[in-house]
Amino acid sequence: METNTTLNYLQAHGIKPSLQRMAVMTYLIEHRTHPTADEIYTALHPSIPTLSKTTVYNTLKLLTEKGAALQLTIDERNCCFDADTSPHAHFLCTRCGRVYDMKLNQAELIKCACVPDKFQTEDAQLYLRGCCPRCAALNMDN
Incomplete structure (x- = not known):
């Protein structure tokens, strides 16, 4: 850069x-x-x-x-x-430890939460955990 x-x-x-x-x-x-x-x-x-x-x-x-x-x-x-501060989710592969960026509609995420009246949401983070395609393929080979 x-x-x-x-x-x-x-x-x-x-x-x-x-x-x-x-x-x-x-x-x-x-x-x-x-x-x-x-x-x-x-x-x-x-x-x-x-x-x-x-x-x-x-x-x-x-x-x-x-x-x-x-x-x-x-x-x-x-x-x-x-460094990417735009709204997006993150996926952690529990096998290799790599973190991936995932597209996210933050407005829809906030709508999914039952936020009580008078609370003002400023930010929402979504973390997903599981197995990435690369690790899943490696697991199939074994």
């Missing part, structure tokens, strides 16, 4: 750019694998030796607070992150 694109994206979300913030955001945008903070740190540390895990965690916290990224808790063991 171009540096200007990441810079503009951060500024549009009210985030003051820094080398570390730019690197983390660029990584998220370029790697749609829903990485964990540790995966991001491991990938970026060789090219930014002064980068600390604390900086990565703090950057991810800032990105999620400002709406520039999503924090996913689909897997109770790991928290992962997504």
